[in-house]
Amino acid sequence: MLKLMKLEFAKLKVSSIVRAFVIIAASILAFTILTGSIIDEGERMFDHAAQMLAFGEILCRISYGIFGGVMLGNVVIGEYKEGTIQNLFTYPISRKKIMGCKLCIVFGFTFITILVSEIIFGMGMFLANRWVTIVTEPITLMQIMGRLPGAVFSAGATAGLSMIPLYFGMRKKSVTATIVAGVVINSLVNSSFGGDQGQLSLFSFSLVPAALCILGLAIAYVSYRDIDKRDVI
Amino acid sequence: MSDIIVLEGVTKQYRDAEVVSNVSMHVQEGEIYGFLGPNGAGKTTIMKMILNLVKPTMGNIRVFQEPVLNQSVAYLRQIGSIIETPVFYSRLSAWENMKLHCAYMGYYDQKKMEETLEMVGLSSCRDKVVSEFSLGMKQRLGIARAIVTRPRLLILDEPINGLDPMGIRQIRELLVSLRDNCGTTILISSHIITEIEQIADEIGVLDKGRLLREVSMKEIRKDAVQYIELELDDVQKAATVLDHRFPELNFRVISPSGLRVYGIEDQTLITRALVQENIGILNMSCKNDSLEDYFMDTVIGGGEHA
Numbered sequence: 001m002l003k004l005m006k007l008e009f010a011k012l013k014v015s016s017i018v019r020a021f022v023i024i025a026a027s028i029l030a031f032t033i034l035t036g037s038i039i040d041e042g043e044r045m046f047d048h049a050a051q052m053l054a055f056g057e058i059l060c061r062i063s064y065g066i067f068g069g070v071m072l073g074n075v076v077i078g079e080y081k082e083g084t085i086q087n088l089f090t091y092p093i094s095r096k097k098i099m100g101c102k103l104c105i106v107f108g109f110t111f112i113t114i115l116v117s118e119i120i121f122g123m124g125m126f127l128a129n130r131w132v133t134i135v136t137e138p139i140t141l142m143q144i145m146g147r148l149p150g151a152v153f154s155a156g157a158t159a160g161l162s163m164i165p166l167y168f169g170m171r172k173k174s175v176t177a178t179i180v181a182g183v184v185i186n187s188l189v190n191s192s193f194g195g196d197q198g199q200l201s202l203f204s205f206s207l208v209p210a211a212l213c214i215l216g217l218a219i220a221y222v223s224y225r226d227i228d229k230r231d232v233i
Numbered sequence: 234m235s236d237i238i239v240l241e242g243v244t245k246q247y248r249d250a251e252v253v254s255n256v257s258m259h260v261q262e263g264e265i266y267g268f269l270g271p272n273g274a275g276k277t278t279i280m281k282m283i284l285n286l287v288k289p290t291m292g293n294i295r296v297f298q299e300p301v302l303n304q305s306v307a308y309l310r311q312i313g314s315i316i317e318t319p320v321f322y323s324r325l326s327a328w329e330n331m332k333l334h335c336a337y338m339g340y341y342d343q344k345k346m347e348e349t350l351e352m353v354g355l356s357s358c359r360d361k362v363v364s365e366f367s368l369g370m371k372q373r374l375g376i377a378r379a380i381v382t383r384p385r386l387l388i389l390d391e392p393i394n395g396l397d398p399m400g401i402r403q404i405r406e407l408l409v410s411l412r413d414n415c416g417t418t419i420l421i422s423s424h425i426i427t428e429i430e431q432i433a434d435e436i437g438v439l440d441k442g443r444l445l446r447e448v449s450m451k452e453i454r455k456d457a458v459q460y461i462e463l464e465l466d467d468v469q470k471a472a473t474v475l476d477h478r479f480p481e482l483n484f485r486v487i488s489p490s491g492l493r494v495y496g497i498e499d500q501t502l503i504t505r506a507l508v509q510e511n512i513g514i515l516n517m518s519c520k521n522d523s524l525e526d527y528f529m530d531t532v533i534g535g536g537e538h539a
Binding site: 003007010011013083086087088089090091093095228232 | 281284286287303306308309310316319320323324329333338339
């Protein structure tokens with residue numbers, strides 16, 4: 001399986017992916033620092049650290065959730081569209097192993113990038129707050145560590161729901177459809193409403209991301225389950 | 234000689250059409266089997282079924298004496314193939330594509346990889362990105378990819394598509410040498426009958442999903458009608474003379490200046506007779522019915538002989 005993953009990575013342009021990750025993470029940090037340090041009529045953007053960290057979490061989830069959709073497009077749908085999947089299935093390797101490996105890579109990639117970026121964000125804001133006041137109270141490392149379990153859950157849920165675009169992509173064999181579906185799903189789930197009482201989004205209700213995660217994993221499983229019984233189109 | 238590929242009553246039905254109908258065929262070890270048929274005859278579908286890319290609606294397929302089932306993958310290690318137009322990872326170079334292919338096949342002989350690229354004339358382009366390749370170059374790379382692991386069985390769907398005459402000849406010689414030196418079994422389909430004629434040992438003629446005829450080239454060549462084609466200055470007179478002198482002779486006037494004489498062993502009898510009657514012979518040649526004629530007869534003849 002590990003060898004198969006190595007071969008999958010050989011097909012991807014890893015340097016571009018790493019570069020994109022860094023640019024997104026840096027942009028999220030920069031954006032938060034810039035907007036957070038503005039004082040508008042005596043009011044700051046963030047009242048307290050928890051709010052700021054939650055804001056960062058949302059941005060990370062959306063960005064890397066969409067990135068997950070892009071990876072799905074490249075790693076899975078792209079091979080169907082180009083026709084290279086036909087060649088891949090003439091190798092003496094079980095189709096289930098090949099597809100399983102691809103789906104694991106996409107899920108793992110989305111999960112890890114969200115988690116790592118949230119940690120980077122937390123650390124980044126911790127350091128930034130010492131130089132540029134974003135929240136009046138000092139941020140403690142304990143606060144950041146305390147968000148870790150929640151971050152793991154949200155990363156896992158987003159990684160799961162980022163598999164939903166697989167359904168749309170496989171139907172049309174279109175990378176564009178996959179990415180658009182990824183954008184729509186991630187934006188919808190994380191978009192907030194109810195401004196006055198506090199930022200709320202569909203994601204806030206734990207049941208929603210959990211259910212969507214299960215849906216995404218189910219879609220991935222269905223693509224995987226009968227793959228050796230179907231004709232390769 | 235054992236059968237490398239056996240199809241028994243194989244049928245493939247799609248929603249609206251039966252693309253392959255009850256095909257039974259055998260490909261023996263170490264032979265080149267040519268698949269002939271018009272577009273849409275089902276050649277590619279049969280090849281895909283052998284490779285387990287498409288599942289038959291009915292019938293059995295055995296490759297290397299083992300049945301091909303949903304989970305069969307091990308046998309693919311011994312097969313190299315080109316199906317339709319070969320596709321590659323276009324961002325990667327020819328060499329990287331080859332390396333990837335070999336890694337998936339579990340093959341690690343770098344020297345053979347270099348040799349193979351040389352055999353198909355792509356050594357100079359090994360580091361060129363495939364997106365910059367022409368159709369002919371991609372076809373050559375496809376052939377290289379199919380043969381690099383020196384597989385026991387080659388399944389080639391129109392391998393000379395897009396190649397120049399030099400390339401066609403190179404590939405023809407390559408395939409014959411693989412059969413003769415490595416004992417490779419080759420299943421090849423082509424529209425270009427003259428090419429199949431030159432290298433195939435056995436022919437399968439397909440039309441509308443049915444296998445009309447399966448016959449060895451040896452038999453075709455033996456049964457191929459030999460005839461003499463004569464270009465004369467007075468065909469009518471010649472016809473009268475031949476009718477008179479050789480009442481049993483089978484001949485036919487084919488044009489205002491041409492005559493065909495079938496089944497004659499000694500052509501000097503004819504030429505002497507014509508010269509004696511002062512009929513001018515402008516041109517004379519001995520011909521065989523080609524595979525093309527055989528194919529046309531079998532397919533256009535409606536396949537009644539199947």
